[in-house]
Amino acid sequence: MKQEILFSMKSPYRDEFKIQGFRFGEGEKSVAIVGAMRGDEVQQQFTCSQIVKNLMEMEEAGLLVPGHEILVIPSANHFSMNINKRFWAMDNTDINRMFPGYEKGETTQRIASAVFDSVKGYKYGIQLASFYLPGEFIPHVRMMNTGFQDTNLALKFGLPYVFVRQPKPYDTTLLNYNWQVFDTQAFSIYAGDTNIINKESAKIAWTSILRFLDKMGIIKHTIHNGFCSSIISEKNLQSIMSDSAGILYSLKESGDEIKKGDILAKVLDPFNGKVLSEIFSPITGTIFFAHQKPLIHEHTVLFKIIDFNYSNEVKNE
Amino acid sequence: MIKTIISEGLPVDEKLIIRKNIITGKAGNKRLCIVTGTHGDELEGQYVCFELIRRLNENIQFLEGTVEIYPALNPLGLDSVKRGYPTFDLDMNRIFPGDVKGHLIENIAHQIVQDLKGADMVIDIHSSNIFLREMPQARVNVQMADQLVPFAEMLNIDFVWVHDAATVLESTLAHSLNVIGTPTLVVEMGIGMRITRAYGDQLIEGIINLMQNMGMWSGPVSDEISTPQLSTKGEVCFINAETSGIIIPTVSHSVDIKKGDLLCQIVDPFEGTVLEDVLSPVDGLVFTLRTYPVVYEGSLIARIFSKKCPKS
Numbered sequence: 306m307k308q309e310i311l312f313s314m315k316s317p318y319r320d321e322f323k324i325q326g327f328r329f330g331e332g333e334k335s336v337a338i339v340g341a342m343r344g345d346e347v348q349q350q351f352t353c354s355q356i357v358k359n360l361m362e363m364e365e366a367g368l369l370v371p372g373h374e375i376l377v378i379p380s381a382n383h384f385s386m387n388i389n390k391r392f393w394a395m396d397n398t399d400i401n402r403m404f405p406g407y408e409k410g411e412t413t414q415r416i417a418s419a420v421f422d423s424v425k426g427y428k429y430g431i432q433l434a435s436f437y438l439p440g441e442f443i444p445h446v447r448m449m450n451t452g453f454q455d456t457n458l459a460l461k462f463g464l465p466y467v468f469v470r471q472p473k474p475y476d477t478t479l480l481n482y483n484w485q486v487f488d489t490q491a492f493s494i495y496a497g498d499t500n501i502i503n504k505e506s507a508k509i510a511w512t513s514i515l516r517f518l519d520k521m522g523i524i525k526h527t528i529h530n531g532f533c534s535s536i537i538s539e540k541n542l543q544s545i546m547s548d549s550a551g552i553l554y555s556l557k558e559s560g561d562e563i564k565k566g567d568i569l570a571k572v573l574d575p576f577n578g579k580v581l582s583e584i585f586s587p588i589t590g591t592i593f594f595a596h597q598k599p600l601i602h603e604h605t606v607l608f609k610i611i612d613f614n615y616s617n618e619v620k621n622e
Numbered sequence: 623m624i625k626t627i628i629s630e631g632l633p634v635d636e637k638l639i640i641r642k643n644i645i646t647g648k649a650g651n652k653r654l655c656i657v658t659g660t661h662g663d664e665l666e667g668q669y670v671c672f673e674l675i676r677r678l679n680e681n682i683q684f685l686e687g688t689v690e691i692y693p694a695l696n697p698l699g700l701d702s703v704k705r706g707y708p709t710f711d712l713d714m715n716r717i718f719p720g721d722v723k724g725h726l727i728e729n730i731a732h733q734i735v736q737d738l739k740g741a742d743m744v745i746d747i748h749s750s751n752i753f754l755r756e757m758p759q760a761r762v763n764v765q766m767a768d769q770l771v772p773f774a775e776m777l778n779i780d781f782v783w784v785h786d787a788a789t790v791l792e793s794t795l796a797h798s799l800n801v802i803g804t805p806t807l808v809v810e811m812g813i814g815m816r817i818t819r820a821y822g823d824q825l826i827e828g829i830i831n832l833m834q835n836m837g838m839w840s841g842p843v844s845d846e847i848s849t850p851q852l853s854t855k856g857e858v859c860f861i862n863a864e865t866s867g868i869i870i871p872t873v874s875h876s877v878d879i880k881k882g883d884l885l886c887q888i889v890d891p892f893e894g895t896v897l898e899d900v901l902s903p904v905d906g907l908v909f910t911l912r913t914y915p916v917v918y919e920g921s922l923i924a925r926i927f928s929k930k931c932p933k934s
Contacts, residue, residue: 317868395916409862411922475792475793551633601633606725
């Protein structure tokens with residue numbers, strides 16, 4: 306393993322900002338893995354650190370297949386992480402809205418450019434991503450329907466779900482999208498949480514990445530096959546919205562199997578504790594996403610439930 | 623008449639309320655909407671709202687049609703000095719046209735678009751952020767230039783910047799309205815967290831002028847409406863810091879400069895040394911200038927309008 310500084314920048318008052326890369330093996334540029342790009346992505350940083358740890362142990366044991374290069378970047382934004390900010394410490398811009406970056410542009414465009422220069426050209430790209438809503442997901446692989454994606458490859462992670470979504474206009478500035486445009490098969494791994502470390506879901510995530518590397522012949526790693534993944538899209542997900550605001554008393558969490566009519570949560574009056582609203586499931590399915598914060602606004606997503614009546618609609622395209 | 627267009631519950635004994643003031647004239651069916659306060663740290667539009675409402679109310683006999691004024695699309699941010707929508711991670715002006723099945727803020731974005739839809743003209747007023755000062759200007763997506771530039775030129779502003787279509791801008795309020803046939807102009811002026819009264823007064827004269835041209839105003843109009851400089855072919859140079867440090871400015875905002883003029887110095891307050899002399903690469907007009915002294919490599923220092931700029 307070679308530990309390299311991929312980008313460095315002096316700060317007016319703080320220590321030097323450095324993006325570090327951990328390069329394993331030599332040969333074909335096989336896979337690049339990127340961890341935290343936002344300051345609150347502690348789960349993603351932790352997961353990536355475990356991947357580095359596992360790869361170092363495998364290298365020691367001679368389990369890396371010759372002819373492949375693996376690059377891991379555990380953190381691209383610890384200047385924000387160290388001061389508990391989500392976005393770039395100085396101007397609050399989002400590095401993951403700056404790809405492919407611009408080396409002569411603004412600070413986060415330059416950081417994005419340096420990261421992208423380091424990770425482009427690899428056959429596979431894996432990002433440990435987070436979601437903008439506070440909540441917990443079933444661990445899954447997420448891909449954008451750009452026309453370049455190959456869902457059969459995503460199945461090899463062995464996670465419960467592969468979620469294929471339609472890109473929105475601002476998605477064109479994401480790492481994942483730009484990877485695909487530049488001929489890298491890109492996958493985003495959602496490891497459940499963001500600003501806390503959930504060891505169980507983190508282990509599911511790093512194990513799935515090692516499984517993928519094994520199945521692609523990049524490492525030798527004996528492990529079970531994981532899940533026979535279901536491929537789903539937005540059409541499969543039914544959003545359950547809050548009809549009142551208050552204290553959220555959740556009765557179900559992500560991964561729970563539910564039946565039509567099951568009670569999912571209650572919204573309580575914050576003054577007297579009375580039940581303002583009971584949230585029932587309109588369908589039978591599995592909870593894919595569950596809101597996690599204790600306070601809930603009106604008309605906000607509480608749950609996203611997988612409706613299997615739509616399954617098999619998403620084909621490999 | 624103050625009308626509440628959105629009222630949504632917050633967790634503890636409070637509603638998130640978005641309101642507009644509807645001022646209706648004697649006749650006419652034209653509708654002009656003034657919106658601002660999408661970013662909670664941008665306050666220049668607040669003076670425009672106040673002064674425009676005051677002048678319209680005092681001269682209501684000249685108004686033909688309806689002017690609707692929305693001072694605060696992000697009332698929580700304005701009240702708590704937050705650029706974004708508190709409790710929501712994304713920039714509100716990157717989530718339009720919204721989503722009825724999303725987070726409350728995405729739902730609100732959808733409702734705002736529905737409320738503005740069908741107006742004859744929308745003016746979306748922004749300040750800069752806290753880092754940069756902007757000359758009063760309109761920004762127009764190149765795809766809408768033919769339709770919108772003639773209206774932008776009526777606004778008594780100093781500069782009209784027709785820029786290339788960046789996909790990220792497709793999620794702004796202005797783009798979302800323009801694509802559904804509601805013409806929308808974006809005005810940028812001043813600086814975050816401050817009010818520049820002279821800029822506000824300048825724009826108000828322009829809005830009255832625009833109203834007269836739209837057949838919505840029969841009263842007097844300033845006879846000093848300026849003709850803005852127009853950039854249609856990317857004649858804008860971006861000047862970025864190449865060194866992290868503290869900037870000491872040497873030019874003023876909104877001035878003409880020559881190639882080689884010193885824009886600012888970037889200095890090291892520990893060593894007492896100059897790290898970089900930032901020079902203008904062209905002759906031109908400084909229409910954006912950094913005011914916040916701390917810079918990192920890449921921080922924007924200035925934008926210069928110049929016919930000699932390579933197309934950006």
